[in-house]
Amino acid sequence: MSLTPAQRRAKQTIRNLVLSLIVTTGLVAAIYLGVPRDDSNRITAVDYQSISVSASDSLGQQALSPEVPADWWANAARLETTLGVVSWYVGFVTEDNQYIGLSQAFDSNSSWESSLLSSNFQDGQIELSGLTWEIWPTLNPSSPPGTTEYALLHRLDNSVVVIYGTAATSDFEQLARAISTELK
Numbered sequence: 001m002s003l004t005p006a007q008r009r010a011k012q013t014i015r016n017l018v019l020s021l022i023v024t025t026g027l028v029a030a031i032y033l034g035v036p037r038d039d040s041n042r043i044t045a046v047d048y049q050s051i052s053v054s055a056s057d058s059l060g061q062q063a064l065s066p067e068v069p070a071d072w073w074a075n076a077a078r079l080e081t082t083l084g085v086v087s088w089y090v091g092f093v094t095e096d097n098q099y100i101g102l103s104q105a106f107d108s109n110s111s112w113e114s115s116l117l118s119s120n121f122q123d124g125q126i127e128l129s130g131l132t133w134e135i136w137p138t139l140n141p142s143s144p145p146g147t148t149e150y151a152l153l154h155r156l157d158n159s160v161v162v163i164y165g166t167a168a169t170s171d172f173e174q175l176a177r178a179i180s181t182e183l184k
Contacts, residue, residue, distance in 0.1 A: 043075050044075075045073040045074060045075065046074050046075065046076060046077050047074075047077075048065060048074040048077035048090045049065045051077040051078070052064070052065035052077065052088070052090075053065075055077075055078075055079050055088055058079070059079070059086065059088075059106060061106055061159075063079075063088040063104065064088065064090075064102065064104050064161065064179055064182060064183075065090075065182070066102075066175060066178035066179045066181075066182050067178050067182075068092060068175065068178065069094075069095065069174070071094075071095035072092050072093065072094050072095060073092070073093050074090055074091060074092055074093075075091050075092075075093055076089065076090065076091040077089070077090045077091075080103075082112060082115060082116075083109070083111050083112050083115055084109075085105050085106070085107065085108055085109060085111075085112040086105070086106050086107070087103050087104060087105040087106065087108075087112070088102075088103070088104040088106075089101065089102065089103050089104075090102045092165075092175070094167045094168075094171050096167075096168075098165065098166045098167035098168065098171065099147060099165040099166050099167065100163055100164070100165040100166075100167045100171060100172065100175055101147065101163065101164050101165050102161070102162075102163050102175070102179070103116060103161070103162045103163075103164075104159060104160070104161045104162075105159055105160045105161075105162075106158070106159050107158050107159065108158065108159050108160040112160075113153070113160060113162070116148070116151075116162055116164070117136050117148060117151055117153070117162070117164070119138055119139050119140060119146070119148060120136040120137060120138050120139060120148055120151055120164075121136065121137065121139055122134055122135070122136055123135050123136065123137050126152070126173070128173055128176045128177050128180055129176075129177045129180035129181055129184075130180060130184065131154055131176075131179075131180040131183065131184075132154070133152040133153065133154045133176050134152065134153040134154070134155075135151075135152060136148075136150070136151035136152070136153055136164075137149075137150055137151075138150065145166040146166075147164065147165060147166065148164045148165070149164075149165065149166050150164065150165065150166075150167075150169065150172060151163065151164035151165075152164075152172050152173075152176050154176070154179070154180075154183075156183070161179060161183075163175050163176060163179070
């Protein structure tokens with residue numbers, strides 16, 4: 001028995017739909033597999049020590065440039081002005097991809113400190129390499145951690161050094177010791 005023209009057209013529609021889905025899926029797969037993707041880190045390391053020399057020259061004061069472990073790297077180094085206070089900033093990435101920021105404020109004031117540590121509270125002190133550092137943990141721990149989950153602060157004559165971030169406490173202490181050595 002032969003199919004009527006309506007039955008033939010009905011079968012062709014389903015067959016054409018299945019064929020177009022196969023072709024479309026194949027085309028999407030080819031595009032997906034054919035487009036190159038770069039999985040490398042787009043944030044490049046900066047030479048914070050040479051930038052520190054330039055910053056020190058322009059400031060007329062020493063911008064800190066502590067020695068850090070070989071598996072740490074700096075992703076930013078710059079002079080900043082916040083609330084009228086000029087500060088030197090270096091962002092470090094530790095060996096386990098955690099963040100530690102170093103901010104050194106020149107002619108600091110309490111407003112600058114409050115701005116940087118607004119979500120932290122002072123919780124004691126620690127002495128590292130002969131210098132006293134104030135401990136500033138966060139008021140509101142978050143997941144994922146914010147940029148000031150933990151901080152250490154050291155006051156100089158007219159300036160303040162603050163290190164803050166998400167790294168382990170031992171990493172903070174290691175950086176604070178390196179800074180203390182440089183300040184002596």
